[in-house]
Amino acid sequence: MIVCIEGIDGCGKSTQAALLTKYLGAKFFKFPNKDSPTGKLIYEHLEHRWNAKFSEEEKRSVFEEHNLNALIFQALQVANRMELAVELSKLKSKNVVLDRYWPSGYAYGKADGLDGQYLIDLHEYLPQPDLFLLLDVDLKDSSERRPERRDRYEKNPGLLEKVVTNYRMLWQTMAQSQPSKWMVIDARKSKEETTSAINQAIAEWRMRNSET
Incomplete structure (x- = not known):
């Protein structure tokens, strides 16, 4: 099975993804993949470095007026995921854990003003996980866990609230038609309680699918 773990920074996502990878003996992928050419550009964008060569006037008149920053960021992320699409397809029968995938593109892209359905359609042809787990926390909880804000989203509480x-x-929308595939984990609890809830979700998924 392929499991995607999502959530904002500070929700415990990377910790839980690592624990689940060990628990399942799974192959692990983290997105964005910063070691690829597109990954390097993505991190430059998050750190405000990729368009540093442009003047402030050029940034306002070209990038901000047409929301090119958001569009370019999404294009880079889709390309970054597509780089591993073939490998993911080959691993469909194995245990795989993803630390973020296309739902993060939706959550952050919509916060940047892009159309939600457009963002979903962008990822239509990617290999799809069997189970999507959202580690749900309030912004206050994530802020306490990560007091140092590092990228452009983390430094903007208003923008990050939209992401949440x-x-x-x-x-909520996806669970209406696929409730067993889209599950929310209350990650405000302790690390151990969150791990237990994730393992329970995995067990429930396996039980349902062994019956079909």
């Missing part, structure tokens, strides 16, 4: 809302709305 977008994650919740996406899970």
Whole structure:
């Protein structure tokens, strides 16, 4: 099975993804893959470095007016995921854990003002996980866990609050038709309790699918 673990920074996502990888004896992928050419550009964008050569006027008149920053960022992320699409397809029968995938593109892209359905359609042809887990925390909780804000989203609480809302709305929408595939984990609890809830979700998924 392929399991995607999502959530904002500070939700415990990377910790839980590592624990689940060990628990399942799974192959692990983290997105964005910063070692690829597109990954390097993505991190430059997050750190405000990729368009540093442009003047402030050029940034306002060209990039901000047409929302090119958001569009370019999404294009880079889709390309970054597609780089591993073939490998993921080959691993469909194995245990795989993804630390973020296309839902993060939706949550952050919509916060940047892009259309939600457009963002979903962008990822239509990617290999799809069997189970999507959202580690749900409030912004206050994530801020306490990560007091140092590092990228452009983390430094903007208003923008990050939109990301939290977008994650919740996406899970609510997708769960209407696929409730067993889109599950929310209350990650405000302790690490051990969160791990237990994730393992329970895995067990429930396996039980349902062994019956079909």
